[in-house]
Amino acid sequence: MELYIQKGAVLPTLKLQIVKDGVNNHLDFMDVLQNAKIQFSMREEGTGIYKILSNPAYIVDKVFDNPDAPDEYYIYYNWQVKDTKKAGRYIGEFSIKTNEGVLIVPIREQLFINIRENF
16 A cells, blocks of 8 residues: 655545454444554654654544445544655554554555655
8 A cells, every 4th residue: 555645744644444354243343442542653664763653543433424334434643744754665554552452554465655755
């Protein structure tokens, strides 16, 4: 997964959809998320040096007009200017810490963040 953002920018907000695995029921899933500590980290791809380490991240649910629509949840991180101050390629990850352990998101593929020089 690739994200592109301009050097020094704070938009767009970094947002990933949480996909339920079908194992837990809806109430258990909400309990886990509401009591979880969500953080975002970002490290430089080449050196592995962290630019962001365990900054607070958040969760939001998508509100639909149709009450029968399935629930959708997103974790997100609001950039700060210092986060995007240096151009380069980074690897980002969210950690969701619960009583049961730590889940690193995204699971299936890495999140690459490309901070580009301003034009």
